[in-house]
Every structure is written in structure tokens, then in C-alpha cells.
Amino acid sequence: MGSGSTFWGSDGGGGGDGGGESRSTSPGPALPISRSHSPLPTSRASSISNGGGGGWAPKSAANGYAPASGARRFLGKHLRKLSTSLPTYNRSTATGFTPTTPYYRGGGFFGRMRGGMARKPRTTWVCLLLIVSFLYVFLHLHHNPISNRLRGVSGGSKFVIILAANQGGGVMTWKGAKEWAVERDSIANKKAYAERWGYHLEIKDMSTKKRYAHEWRESWEKVDVIKQxxxxxxxxxxxxxLDLHTFIMEPSISLQSHIFNHLQNVTYRDINVYNPLNITHPPSKEEFFYIDEVAKSAVGDDRGESINIIVPQDCGGFNLGSFFIKRSEFSERLLDIWWDPVGYEQKHMEWEHKEQDTLEYLYTHQPWIRTGTAFIPQRMINAFPPGACSETPDDPRIFYSEKDRDFVVNMAGCEWGRDCWGEMASYRKVSERLNSGWWRKHF
Known part of the structure; x- marks a missing residue:
């Protein structure tokens, strides 16, 4: 340093000519080298040289501020809590960047989602459960365009359920309270089943067919309705x-899994398997000498693709309370002949069961119809309740079995001396009990 400069704790008379400065050994004024370590803000610091006054003033006095009031201390504490609750940026383990770098990208939406799931696992599972429940209700239980489009992929749009109903009243008689209740339950049953599997449902109001009443064709319009x-x-x-007095007992079973995925295995072409009408089959070669070999065979061509109409048989013959018909040239020709006025005008007094007797007559006398006709065990699509088919009350091939969980029950003939509403209500309760979940059975 230059001459005349002083150094704290050193003598100011060091010679500049010696090229160096030395600490002074002579006694000088005392310098404070220590402060009191007392934690009290009012403690005094003493000089080590003379132990005299020269104490330290309080911190607030030294800074020139007045002591903080209680309100200010409360506000400061509140602001500190608020600042600690604000979101902070952490180093992103996924990208390796921090918010201070210009290339920070963060975890994005999925990163924030994973972080939220890790912080609140219980809330995450509850939200996922609610989402799954909503999708199940929206896509599986309700009739909407999205569910219909999804089910259409599985082939549900290829099936149409035709339900005969008299929503406006009968042609010959008025409907009472029980008749309305039967109709309501039957329609609700078919609607629920069609919506569940994506099938089309067409409810045909037979009361609009009053133009057939004068022709004694109140039941014959079934053929015309199918064509429409x-x-x-x-x-x-x-x-x-499906007739109105039918009830689908197993709504959890689709038509594909029940019948059409293995059509050839669940149907039979040879009517001799069960032949209550004693129809001669195969056709007599002497009487029908002009038919081909396929028509002469008892099983036709024995291919599932050639099946165009599927009919169950009860104790009295063909039963059309529940049957299937396929769109084809064969079916168009059959329906045209079936609906031909020549037939009903000449035979309507002889054919007690109308369209059923007509089909039986055509099957017997027109061998080509046999090539496209298949029969199905009655209990697969048309099981009867006790009271129907009184001629054979113990035939296990006809009557509904709760143990075997038959697919459909048909209260055929219940309007003649039986209680249609009582039977349908009884089978509805059975179906609900058999198809309810464990929560319905135990609670």
C-alpha cells in the first residue's frame, strides 16, 4: 500500500521504503472483536478491552422499524402458508429437462395423469369404475346409434323380430285390463331382448288389418305382414x-349362439323324427314321379344353406306361434302361394288353424317345399306351459322345463279357458329369478 494508508489492526507508520508493512506491536485503541451470543434481542455486547458500556441496541431499533404488531405477524404467517401451497416445478425425470431451460417439455397430459394417479390411487380407481359403469350402461343396455353400430358388426342387424299385437283393440272383441297387461309385458320383453342384441323389432298392430275380417282372415294376415x-x-x-302370448325366458342367449351358429346341428329335415300328422315322407315316387333326386330325399340336400323356413311342431302338427323364415327366392315363392286367394276362399272352412293348416297342406302336396323346410325341437323356440296340448300332458318334448332353462315359452291357447295374464306373470318372475345376478339373489 501507499504511505499514509492504515490497515485495521496495524500501525500506520510502517515505512514505505522497506518494501513491506509490519503489524504494530505497540498498544492502541481497543477494537471490538466479538459480540454477545445471547439469544435475547435486548442483550448487551461488552467491549473486551474495558468491560464498559457501548451495548448493542435492539434489532428493531437498529433498523429503524417499530416492533411488528399482532395483525402483521398473523398476515405474514398466512402469506407464508399460502406461498408454500402454490405448485412448484420439479425436475422432469421423463425428459431430463427443468423448467428453467428453454427446451423443457414436461410430461404432458399423460405425464400429469400418471402423476395424479400415483398421488391419489383410491380416487383413480373410483373414477375408472365410474367410467366403466357408464360405458357398460351406454353401450350395452341402452338403444343408441353407437351401440347399434357396434352390434351390427356382430351380425345383429341381419335379424328382425316380428311381434303380433293388437294395440288398438281386437277385431272381434274388446280388450280388458288383463289383455292390456299381457300386451304390455310381451312388448317390453321383446324390446329388451332386441335392444340387448341389436336386432330389429317390428311390432305389427293386427287391429289395422280389419279389412281381412269379412274374409275370415284375421289370422291369415300373418303371411302378408311377413312380406311387408x-x-x-x-x-x-x-x-x-312371435305371437303376442310368447315370452323370451333367456334374454342372455343370442339367436346366433342358440341356433344360427350351428343351424344344421339343431334342426332336422326328415319329418319322421317327429311326425304327429303322419305325413308320408319322402314323397311317393309313383305320385310325384316328376320330382328330382333332392326332392325325393328325406333330408333334401342336407345343407344348412338350403334351409329357408324353420318350423317347430307340437302335439297337433306345425305351430307358427314362433318360427323363422329366411329372405330368399324360395321364401318369396312360398309366401305368394301361401297368400293366394284361391286357397283361403276354397279351404277357409276346412282349415281350422288357418295359416298353419295351409302350410301343412302345402308341405304335404308340394314336394318342392320340403327341400327348403327344416324342423326344430319345440322346446328350443316354442315350449308350452302345462295346460296346452292336453292330448299328451306328459310329453317331455313339448312342455317348458325350468331345469333345462328353455329359451321361449308360448302360452298357446290361453285365451280358451286359461288365464293368459296369470301364466305370463308367472313365467316373467321365473325368468327374472333365473337371470338375476348374485346381488338380486342375496339382497
Whole structure:
């Protein structure tokens, strides 16, 4: 240093000519080298040289501020809590960047989602459960365009259920409270089943067919309705006719899994397997000498692709309370002949069961119809309750079995001396009990 400069704790008279400065050994004024370590803000610091006054003033006095009031201390504490609760940026382990770098990208939406799931696992599982429940209800239970589009991929749009109903009242008689209740339950049953599997449902109001009443064709219009429905659904393949007094007992079973995925295995072509009408089969070669070999065979060509109509048989013959018919040239020809006025005008007094007797007559006298006709065990699509088919009350092939969980029950003939509403209500309760989940059975 230059001459005349002083150094704290050193003598100011060091010679500049010696090229160096030395610490002074002579006694000088005392310098404070220590402060009191007392934690009290009012403690005094003493000089080590003379132990005299010269104490330290309080911190607030030294800074020139007044002591903080209680309100200010409370506000400061509140602001500190608020600042600690604000979100902070952490180093991103996924990208290796921090918010201070210009290339920081963070974890994005999925990163934030993973972080939230890790912080609140219980809330995450509850939200996932709610989402799954909503999708199940929206796509599986309700009738909406999205569910229909998804089910259409599985082939549900190829099936049309035709339900005969008299929503406006009967042609010959008025409907009472029980008749309305039967109709309501039957329609609800078919609607729920069709919506569940994505099938089309066409409810045909037979009361609009009063123009047939003067021709004694109140039941014959079934053929005309099928033709109309085929025109209405040009892309559908199979049409399932159901009478009003039918009830689907197993709604969890689709038509594909029940019948059409293995059609040839669940049907039979040879009527001799069960032949209550004693129809001669195969056709007599002497009487029908002009038919080909396929028509002469008892099983036709024995291929599932050639099946165009599926009919169950009860104790009295063909039963059309529940049957299937396929869109094809064969079916168009059959329906035209079936609906021909020449037939009903000449035979309506002889054919007690109308359209059923007509089909039996055509099957017997027109061998070509046999090549496209298949029969199905009655209990697969048309089981009877006790009281129907009184001629054979113990036949296990006809009556509904709760143990075997038959697919459909048909209260055929219940309007003649039986209680249609009582039977349908009873089978509805059975179906609900058999198909309810464990929560319905135990609670």
C-alpha cells in the first residue's frame, strides 16, 4: 500500500521504503472483536478491552422499524402458508429437462395423469369404475346409434323380430285390463331382448288389418305382414315371428349362439323324427314321379344353406306361434302361394288353424317345399306351459322345463279357458329369478 494508508489492526507508520508493512506491536485503541451470543434481542455486547458500556441496541431499533404488531405477524404467517401451497416445478425425470431451460417439455397430459394417479390411487380407481359403469350402461343396455353400430358388426342387424299385437283393440272383441297387461309385458320383453342384441323389432298392430275380417282372415294376415316386413328391411336375412302370448325366458342367449351358429346341428329335415300328422315322407315316387333326386330325399340336400323356413311342431302338427323364415327366392315363392286367394276362399272352412293348416297342406302336396323346410325341437323356440296340448300332458318334448332353462315359452291357447295374464306373470318372475345376478339373489 501507499504511505499514509492504515490497515485495521496495524500501525500506520510502517515505512514505505522497506518494501513491506509490519503489524504494530505497540498498544492502541481497543477494537471490538466479538459480540454477545445471547439469544435475547435486548442483550448487551461488552467491549473486551474495558468491560464498559457501548451495548448493542435492539434489532428493531437498529433498523429503524417499530416492533411488528399482532395483525402483521398473523398476515405474514398466512402469506407464508399460502406461498408454500402454490405448485412448484420439479425436475422432469421423463425428459431430463427443468423448467428453467428453454427446451423443457414436461410430461404432458399423460405425464400429469400418471402423476395424479400415483398421488391419489383410491380416487383413480373410483373414477375408472365410474367410467366403466357408464360405458357398460351406454353401450350395452341402452338403444343408441353407437351401440347399434357396434352390434351390427356382430351380425345383429341381419335379424328382425316380428311381434303380433293388437294395440288398438281386437277385431272381434274388446280388450280388458288383463289383455292390456299381457300386451304390455310381451312388448317390453321383446324390446329388451332386441335392444340387448341389436336386432330389429317390428311390432305389427293386427287391429289395422280389419279389412281381412269379412274374409275370415284375421289370422291369415300373418303371411302378408311377413312380406311387408321383408320389404321394410331389405338388408335383413332372417325374420322371427312371435305371437303376442310368447315370452323370451333367456334374454342372455343370442339367436346366433342358440341356433344360427350351428343351424344344421339343431334342426332336422326328415319329418319322421317327429311326425304327429303322419305325413308320408319322402314323397311317393309313383305320385310325384316328376320330382328330382333332392326332392325325393328325406333330408333334401342336407345343407344348412338350403334351409329357408324353420318350423317347430307340437302335439297337433306345425305351430307358427314362433318360427323363422329366411329372405330368399324360395321364401318369396312360398309366401305368394301361401297368400293366394284361391286357397283361403276354397279351404277357409276346412282349415281350422288357418295359416298353419295351409302350410301343412302345402308341405304335404308340394314336394318342392320340403327341400327348403327344416324342423326344430319345440322346446328350443316354442315350449308350452302345462295346460296346452292336453292330448299328451306328459310329453317331455313339448312342455317348458325350468331345469333345462328353455329359451321361449308360448302360452298357446290361453285365451280358451286359461288365464293368459296369470301364466305370463308367472313365467316373467321365473325368468327374472333365473337371470338375476348374485346381488338380486342375496339382497
Amino acid at each position: 316386413t321383408m320389404r321394410q328391411y331389405p338388408k335383413a336375412e332372417w325374420f322371427w315371428w
